[in-house]
Amino acid sequence: MKVLKTYPEKCISCHVCESTCSNLYFKEDKAELSCIQIHDETNPPDMNVCNQCQACVAACPTCAITVSNQGVVMISRSLCIGCLMCVAVCPTNSMRSAFGKHNPFKCIACGACVKTCPADALAIVQE
Amino acid sequence: MQRKVLAEYRYDLKPIVRGYNKRTLYVNVGDKQIKEKPVSDMMIDKFVGGKGFDLYLMWHGVKDNTKWNDPENEICISFGPLCGNTSYPGSGKSIVTTISPLTGIPVDCNVGGHFGPYAKFAGFDALELQGKAEEDVIVYIDGDKGIVQILSAPDEAINSHILAEELHQEFAGEKGNLQHVSVVSTGEAANNVLITCLNFSFWDKRRKVARLKQAGRGGTGTVFRDKGIKALVVKYSGLKVDTNDPVDLPTLQKTGLKLHKEIEAGDDDQCRMHQVGTAHLMEIMNDYDLLPIRNFKYGQMPEAEGLHSREFTALFTQGMADGCWYGCSLSCCKAVDNFKPRTGPYKGQPVCVDGPEYETAAGCGSNIAIWNPKDVVEINFYCDTYGVDTISFGTSVAFAMECYENGILNKERTGGLDLSWGNADAALELLHQMARGEGFGVTVGQGVRRMKKLFVEQYGADPKFLQDIGMEAKGLEYSQYMSKESLAQQGGYTLALKGPQHDEAWLIFMDMVNNHIPTFKDKAEALHYFPMFRTWFGLQGCVNCPGTTSNQPIMPRLMNRPKFPNTCKTTWISTKLSPENPWISMN
Numbered sequence: 001m002k003v004l005k006t007y008p009e010k011c012i013s014c015h016v017c018e019s020t021c022s023n024l025y026f027k028e029d030k031a032e033l034s035c036i037q038i039h040d041e042t043n044p045p046d047m048n049v050c051n052q053c054q055a056c057v058a059a060c061p062t063c064a065i066t067v068s069n070q071g072v073v074m075i076s077r078s079l080c081i082g083c084l085m086c087v088a089v090c091p092t093n094s095m096r097s098a099f100g101k102h103n104p105f106k107c108i109a110c111g112a113c114v115k116t117c118p119a120d121a122l123a124i125v126q127e
Numbered sequence: 128m129q130r131k132v133l134a135e136y137r138y139d140l141k142p143i144v145r146g147y148n149k150r151t152l153y154v155n156v157g158d159k160q161i162k163e164k165p166v167s168d169m170m171i172d173k174f175v176g177g178k179g180f181d182l183y184l185m186w187h188g189v190k191d192n193t194k195w196n197d198p199e200n201e202i203c204i205s206f207g208p209l210c211g212n213t214s215y216p217g218s219g220k221s222i223v224t225t226i227s228p229l230t231g232i233p234v235d236c237n238v239g240g241h242f243g244p245y246a247k248f249a250g251f252d253a254l255e256l257q258g259k260a261e262e263d264v265i266v267y268i269d270g271d272k273g274i275v276q277i278l279s280a281p282d283e284a285i286n287s288h289i290l291a292e293e294l295h296q297e298f299a300g301e302k303g304n305l306q307h308v309s310v311v312s313t314g315e316a317a318n319n320v321l322i323t324c325l326n327f328s329f330w331d332k333r334r335k336v337a338r339l340k341q342a343g344r345g346g347t348g349t350v351f352r353d354k355g356i357k358a359l360v361v362k363y364s365g366l367k368v369d370t371n372d373p374v375d376l377p378t379l380q381k382t383g384l385k386l387h388k389e390i391e392a393g394d395d396d397q398c399r400m401h402q403v404g405t406a407h408l409m410e411i412m413n414d415y416d417l418l419p420i421r422n423f424k425y426g427q428m429p430e431a432e433g434l435h436s437r438e439f440t441a442l443f444t445q446g447m448a449d450g451c452w453y454g455c456s457l458s459c460c461k462a463v464d465n466f467k468p469r470t471g472p473y474k475g476q477p478v479c480v481d482g483p484e485y486e487t488a489a490g491c492g493s494n495i496a497i498w499n500p501k502d503v504v505e506i507n508f509y510c511d512t513y514g515v516d517t518i519s520f521g522t523s524v525a526f527a528m529e530c531y532e533n534g535i536l537n538k539e540r541t542g543g544l545d546l547s548w549g550n551a552d553a554a555l556e557l558l559h560q561m562a563r564g565e566g567f568g569v570t571v572g573q574g575v576r577r578m579k580k581l582f583v584e585q586y587g588a589d590p591k592f593l594q595d596i597g598m599e600a601k602g603l604e605y606s607q608y609m610s611k612e613s614l615a616q617q618g619g620y621t622l623a624l625k626g627p628q629h630d631e632a633w634l635i636f637m638d639m640v641n642n643h644i645p646t647f648k649d650k651a652e653a654l655h656y657f658p659m660f661r662t663w664f665g666l667q668g669c670v671n672c673p674g675t676t677s678n679q680p681i682m683p684r685l686m687n688r689p690k691f692p693n694t695c696k697t698t699w700i701s702t703k704l705s706p707e708n709p710w711i712s713m714n
Contacts, residue, residue, distance in 0.1 A: 002636075010275060020320070025577045027147040036161075054296045058446050058448065059448055059456075060307070060448060061448040061453045061454065061455075062332070062453060063332045063333065063452050080368075081366055081367065081368050081453050081454065082367070082368025082369075082380065083211060083213045083214060083368075083379055083383070083453055083454030084214065084383060084384045084387060084454075085387055085454065087450070088384060088387030088388045088390070088456060089387075089391055090393045095176055095660065097380065097384060100377045102367075102368045102369065102376065102380070103368070116163060
């Protein structure tokens with residue numbers, strides 16, 4: 001299973017990963033539109049991102065959520081009807097929804113944030 | 128299959144505006160007339176939609192002396208302005224009305240499945256069926272192309288689990304689009320008896336089967352077949368989150384997500400709708416002396432342990448998104464997969480059975496003293512596919528069994544059937560006879576009121592005794608709650624316009640389990656406000672399900688949603704309740 005692995009002890013809370021992700025998918029620089037989200041309230045920071053556990057797959061009423069050959073959970077935009085049931089069942093709160101965005105979104109382990117992280121706090125790994 | 132197009136009507140496809148198409152569809156299967164009717168602002172302001180539109184159309188479509196089997200009797204199906212939302216649980220209901228063959232007055236049923244939302248998105252706020260076809264027909268609405276057709280239907284099976292499956296396959300076209308079709312059908316029993324229902328389908332992508340939800344009460348299936356209609360089919364493939372054009376979609380999604388999360392967090396410890404649906408009520412009703420047993424004679428028996436919800440939980444396939452419309456996280460429409468009936472024409476064939484829900488488990492289980500859950504599942508399956516209402520079936524068979532116990536009936540009069548309590552084989556044979564149109568099953572299928580009259584006239588039974596044990600009012604059989612000690616539920620049953628059904632005033636739990644309405648004043652007030660908000664659901668096109676969960680602590684939170692985003696002008700319900708009342712907080 002391909003997954004974005006986090007190393008909180010290395011994270012410097014620069015939030016570059018959030019900018020990278022939201023700019024890539026929404027062309028906007030907003031933390032709430034990022035699939036990975038860094039919460040600074042704790043030390044080390046909480047790096048919240050999908051662990052590809054697949055809990056959302058069974059909850060989707062239209063079968064819009066599937067698992068790729070590499071074990072990555074993907075959402076089909078054409079099948080998604082925006083019910084957000086997947087957001088509610090996510091055990092790690094990593095399935096995202098944002099006010100004004102119709103469809104949920106999540107990390108697909110694309111690795112873009114890994115490349116821009118200045119602290120090596122992120123990595124794409126096979127589990 | 129080559130079908131003859133008997134009539135065709137083309138209409139303009141237009142987007143929905145704030146939950147309304149502002150037109151309804153009229154189809155007369157007798158003279159083959161198809162037309163659209165405008166929806167006026169007055170209709171929206173006064174009648175809202177759903178049951179309101181149904182009754183408005185019927186008011187103008189039938190006369191005061193119209194009988195259920197007159198050609199001008201109508202079957203109206205309306206969807207309500209909120210129907211079809213995918214962002215809020217329970218927003219996919221259709222309301223069916225017709226003049227009932229059981230009561231002779233209008234009956235209404237609230238039903239899930241995909242037909243309502245798809246027919247609405249195809250372009251209509253309600254569907255009005257009138258006339259009688261000379262030969263069996265299918266009414267087809269193609270919501271992708273804007274075509275309504277009356278099609279010949281000479282060859283298909285009538286029983287729903289086969290017909291729905293076949294029509295999904297036929298009208299979906301290319302494979303993979305099965306979920307874009309929905310079918311309304313009934314079954315063979317609707318040709319012969321009165322206690323019948325309509326089945327509304329939805330395609331279950333995971334199970335790869337057409338599931339069936341029932342517009343159960345009042346004999347709607349009999350009217351459907353009397354009109355010569357074999358099925359209604361709708362196709363619509365453009366569903367998106369904003370198809371219903373809500374005023375404020377982001378807030379609607381945010382509010383829906385809040386409810387999803389509450390259900391996710393609380394359901395396992397509260398109603399367990401995810402696991403077992405409404406059948407979670409079985410042991411609660413038994414514990415509180417409210418479970419109908421042996422024709423409503425008792426409310427509790429040790430044997431009811433056999434119908435404990437854990438037995439049904441074990442039969443239901445778990446872990447599925449079991450909503451009858453998209454976005455309903457209550458997921459209460461459970462199913463038994465690969466069930467092999469032991470009797471009847473489908474003996475040994477693996478089938479998917481929707482339910483049993485509580486009413487079915489109580490009516491076709493405890494009320495006729497059947498304690499084996501698999502027997503209940505089998506009765507449930509045959510009721511559905513034959514188009515028989517499980518509630519009226521349970522109450523009618525219970526009445527016949529009590530008559531048998533008291534010597535009013537005997538084997539000679541039942542055609543050899545031993546109607547002793549708990550005889551599942553006999554109960555199933557009654558069902559098969561209803562489908563075949565023969566034997567004592569046809570008598571039972573006329574319902575309790577007609578059986579009373581018949582048994583007095585033919586067998587000299589004491590009419591007073593039959594009046595005591597025959598659980599019907601207005602001609603409709605009671606649904607499955609013991610109301611002997613609940614004045615509020617007795618009022619709920621007998622004040623309901625259509626007859627003793629619990630959907631208007633389901634007060635048994637508040638009254639008898641939670642003791643929330645202990646005084647006469649409390650009960651009287653509940654009989655005012657509860658039907659008001661249940662009716663609101665029926666006008667808007669919503670499920671009663673958040674209401675159905677009202678037996679548990681989750682309910683005050685679920686119902687406490689006065690800021691439910693509206694897609695239309697909404698008639699908010701005003702109540703005289705105090706803010707301290709934990710049960711209601713609707714402005």
